[in-house]
Amino acid sequence: MESDSDSDASHISATPPGSPSPTAAGPPPLERRGILLSSAKSRTKTSASTSTTSRTILQPKISKKHSKPPPKSDRVEPKPLNTSPILSNLPFQIKKSTIPTDKNAPVGLLHGGHCASKFASFSRAQDKILNFEPDNAVEMKTEISVESAGFKEAVKDEVDGKGFTVKKVRKNLNLIGGSSSDLLTVKKAKCVNEGNFVKLNINGYGRKKFKYMNKRKGFSSSNRRHKYFRASKGTVRGGGEENGVFDEEGLVVDIRKGQDKLSFQAELIEEAVMRVRNEASDDNLLKLLKLTHGYDSFRDGQLEAIKMVLSGKSTMLILPTGAGKSLCYQLPALVLPGITLVVSPLVALMIDQLRQLPPAIQGGLLCSSQTAEEALETLRLLQEGALKVLFVSPERFLNAEFISIFSGASLLSLVVVDEAHCVSEWSHNFRPSYMRLRASLLRGRLNAGCILAMTATATNRTLCDVMRALEIPPTNLIQSTKLRDNLHLSVSISANRTKDLIALLKSSPFLNIKSIIVYCKFQSETDMISKYLCDNNISAKSYHSGIPAKDRSRVQDLFCSNKIRVVVATVAFGMGLDKSDVGAVIHYSLPESLEEYVQEIGRAGRDGRLSYCHLLFDDTTYFKLRSLMHSDGVDEYAVNKLLCQIFMSERPTIEEIYSMVKESASRKFDMKEEVILTILTQLELGEVQYIHLLPQMNVTCTLNFHQTSPSTIAARDIVIAEILKKSEMKDGQYIFNIPFVANSIGMLALDLSNHLESLKLKGEITYELKDQAFCYTILEVPKDICSLAGQLTKWLGEVETCKVRKIDAVFNAATFAAKVCDNAFGCLKDHHTPCLQRTILEYFNSDGDADVPIKMDQNSRFLQADIKVFLQSNAHAKFTPRAVARILHGLASPAFPSATWSRTHFWGRYVHIDFRAVMEATKQELISFVGKDVT
Numbered sequence: 001m002e003s004d005s006d007s008d009a010s011h012i013s014a015t016p017p018g019s020p021s022p023t024a025a026g027p028p029p030l031e032r033r034g035i036l037l038s039s040a041k042s043r044t045k046t047s048a049s050t051s052t053t054s055r056t057i058l059q060p061k062i063s064k065k066h067s068k069p070p071p072k073s074d075r076v077e078p079k080p081l082n083t084s085p086i087l088s089n090l091p092f093q094i095k096k097s098t099i100p101t102d103k104n105a106p107v108g109l110l111h112g113g114h115c116a117s118k119f120a121s122f123s124r125a126q127d128k129i130l131n132f133e134p135d136n137a138v139e140m141k142t143e144i145s146v147e148s149a150g151f152k153e154a155v156k157d158e159v160d161g162k163g164f165t166v167k168k169v170r171k172n173l174n175l176i177g178g179s180s181s182d183l184l185t186v187k188k189a190k191c192v193n194e195g196n197f198v199k200l201n202i203n204g205y206g207r208k209k210f211k212y213m214n215k216r217k218g219f220s221s222s223n224r225r226h227k228y229f230r231a232s233k234g235t236v237r238g239g240g241e242e243n244g245v246f247d248e249e250g251l252v253v254d255i256r257k258g259q260d261k262l263s264f265q266a267e268l269i270e271e272a273v274m275r276v277r278n279e280a281s282d283d284n285l286l287k288l289l290k291l292t293h294g295y296d297s298f299r300d301g302q303l304e305a306i307k308m309v310l311s312g313k314s315t316m317l318i319l320p321t322g323a324g325k326s327l328c329y330q331l332p333a334l335v336l337p338g339i340t341l342v343v344s345p346l347v348a349l350m351i352d353q354l355r356q357l358p359p360a361i362q363g364g365l366l367c368s369s370q371t372a373e374e375a376l377e378t379l380r381l382l383q384e385g386a387l388k389v390l391f392v393s394p395e396r397f398l399n400a401e402f403i404s405i406f407s408g409a410s411l412l413s414l415v416v417v418d419e420a421h422c423v424s425e426w427s428h429n430f431r432p433s434y435m436r437l438r439a440s441l442l443r444g445r446l447n448a449g450c451i452l453a454m455t456a457t458a459t460n461r462t463l464c465d466v467m468r469a470l471e472i473p474p475t476n477l478i479q480s481t482k483l484r485d486n487l488h489l490s491v492s493i494s495a496n497r498t499k500d501l502i503a504l505l506k507s508s509p510f511l512n513i514k515s516i517i518v519y520c521k522f523q524s525e526t527d528m529i530s531k532y533l534c535d536n537n538i539s540a541k542s543y544h545s546g547i548p549a550k551d552r553s554r555v556q557d558l559f560c561s562n563k564i565r566v567v568v569a570t571v572a573f574g575m576g577l578d579k580s581d582v583g584a585v586i587h588y589s590l591p592e593s594l595e596e597y598v599q600e601i602g603r604a605g606r607d608g609r610l611s612y613c614h615l616l617f618d619d620t621t622y623f624k625l626r627s628l629m630h631s632d633g634v635d636e637y638a639v640n641k642l643l644c645q646i647f648m649s650e651r652p653t654i655e656e657i658y659s660m661v662k663e664s665a666s667r668k669f670d671m672k673e674e675v676i677l678t679i680l681t682q683l684e685l686g687e688v689q690y691i692h693l694l695p696q697m698n699v700t701c702t703l704n705f706h707q708t709s710p711s712t713i714a715a716r717d718i719v720i721a722e723i724l725k726k727s728e729m730k731d732g733q734y735i736f737n738i739p740f741v742a743n744s745i746g747m748l749a750l751d752l753s754n755h756l757e758s759l760k761l762k763g764e765i766t767y768e769l770k771d772q773a774f775c776y777t778i779l780e781v782p783k784d785i786c787s788l789a790g791q792l793t794k795w796l797g798e799v800e801t802c803k804v805r806k807i808d809a810v811f812n813a814a815t816f817a818a819k820v821c822d823n824a825f826g827c828l829k830d831h832h833t834p835c836l837q838r839t840i841l842e843y844f845n846s847d848g849d850a851d852v853p854i855k856m857d858q859n860s861r862f863l864q865a866d867i868k869v870f871l872q873s874n875a876h877a878k879f880t881p882r883a884v885a886r887i888l889h890g891l892a893s894p895a896f897p898s899a900t901w902s903r904t905h906f907w908g909r910y911v912h913i914d915f916r917a918v919m920e921a922t923k924q925e926l927i928s929f930v931g932k933d934v935t
């Protein structure tokens, strides 16, 4: 089976090799400071300046009335080492990197989120370095056109079966816009590629930004010292593209195309803000909306959400894709006194959201692709109070220094959790790093005044989870219909999908549609299909995250300017896409869940016009994709082994940092890296806090000496002396594990890295870092590792089952429409909008975990015999039942890569048999094969 899918089910969080947080490295090693006096001194010095300076500078900007007492923390965070005098006035330490790439960056540098790329798909994850923020698309901004009329009827409270008071919001009922003729008329923004230049200081672009930055008339709703900046055309690093900015993969994101002439009037906006502060009435809010965004009316749910947030009530907001959720934090950000922190899962989404901020709202972002300078610049602006909105990834919360910016003062008025479904393991797109986002962190440690959680798709179970984690009361749920009614849904079973796709595109209504997205699951499929379409005189291009960023950007441009009719894409397509007239979405592959289906069809018809969504499906693809849902599965045996390694140390101290190299651990335990991260995160955030997870870093250092002999330096330098003792020599180079050496002399790994960096600057040494690793300190060793392994495996097994049920639900919905529906709900031929809408709404209103009848076979005559032959012919290898089942399902895993195992003719042979049935059959066979019980 191919494994090049741009799956969004794989979630990795990685903290940059170059950005381990000094504070995250565990509590201060008090008695050890004497060992490296210089480090200890500078650390102490910085620590004093860090928090105090930050608070002194930031506090005056924030209204005292919202201030809360500093949170009690039972952990003392170590302080950073200060080696950069330029930065000494910052509330946190950032050191300028002398090495441009993350890969080579010294561990001691805090790069504001430096890290190499993270790749969504399993195959790519194996051979590329993981990224701080994931780059795979989960959602795409779309826009729907909802006319306003009749606000009075717009909100209706209903208590649903779960006890939530659901504020149902009906479409087209908003009166506000209609009665706004007396409002100030402001030239409406024509392009969403608007916003504030300072926000886009990403990679090379940021280097030149000040050249283009014209300070405009100072304005702030709360403080006149806030500045507006306006972008002019920028030059990207490498000089290739204009008006662009690179993300961590060099993705070119167009900015400021079609320069906007929007003139906002600072004084008027400031007055409007003051009026809203005095009274957040519909009328005052509408006037502000018109001034800041140029819109005539609020869309469904927006006004209500904004009022809720302004009144300090944490809110759960569920609006369809493109319905305008961003506005629900943008306006409050302007009105509220403090900073609005937006947590977003993808760099591309952050850039997109930043770009879409209206000029009146100053924004910035901290992401993996920034250089230290760029992150520093964002932090400086934050420090100066020049930013109202800051976008960050959830991984940022691993960084204790980042957290310390906000703790102890009420700087944060609002924390927005975008794509909030990622918090829940029962969602279609769970991310372990989102688990960190809990009320205890956001309210308790960051002192956030209010939390706004937003998503377009969530089942009841997911919703409950998210609201529980963020402590949002059931009464504060705002939800509108999940589906737009301008989407015409059709389904057909296809024995030859490629042929049927061509036929579809050459027949009505698709024949006359100018912009079409065809969604495939696998990257190779997109290339193959687009070529096939071109061969059939249909202009098409493929788009997936394996394509170089520049080329992807070009495809998007061509599509947006209607120069190509069809984009054949994986789920990766949609990042930053701003095209309202996509007339059709065709699913060439079955989506993994109804949530994914709803999001992808939501990219059609953003202009409100009738648009067409067709789903082609067949059993074979369903079997393949269903197999993939098992790729994150784990066995108790492997979890046990992993736990033993994590808690290997007999007497751990909380100062000691442990590291686990991601790639080798993944192979050793036959677990995807993101699964290991999920387990580690659970060990930190579960009922008992066993570990404290730290930002990831490169732990293997290869050291070369240049000027002075190693022994001479070692005689005067305790760190080098220890390195020499603990190193392995290879080709004249010293190779050692940074945390291991640091622990042995009782210093922080970061201090050690900083020390190496200072020797490097003196020309004494050069070094290279590699092996990105999970890093943690141990707080408590579990008393019973076996029972903990059992609990974790059970939980992960339920998550695996949940994923399988999700794809079963899509398949069943499609099968029902294609085979069973029989026009019962008003459907006609291929047209199945009524029955599909019904199924989808039922699904979202359920817990999404009901057992659905499945089509899979449970056995085959030859299965047992084939397993026997397979085991005999591979007697040299060690198998678990899961490993064998994966091979028989054609599913690659870290220890059994497809490059090796797809050569066996059993590869993928039993994909049509339920995975668990294959596992069970293998288990029986292994018992008789090795003559003992296996798990």
Ligand SMILES: Nc1ncnc2c1ncn2[C@@H]1O[C@H](COP(=O)(O)OP(=O)(O)OP(=O)(O)O)[C@@H](O)[C@H]1O
Residues within 6 Å of the ligand: 139, 140, 141, 142, 143, 144, 192, 295, 296, 297, 298, 299, 302, 319, 320, 321, 322, 323, 324, 325, 326, 327, 455, 456
């Ligand atoms: N009240 C409004 N009137 C007109 N246009 C609006 C209004 N609110 C939002 N929009 C526009 O709708 C588009 C989609 O908004 P936005 O990106 O906030 O959607 P979203 O709900 O966040 O979508 P997604 O689920 O993809 O994140 C944007 O172009 C935005 O400017």
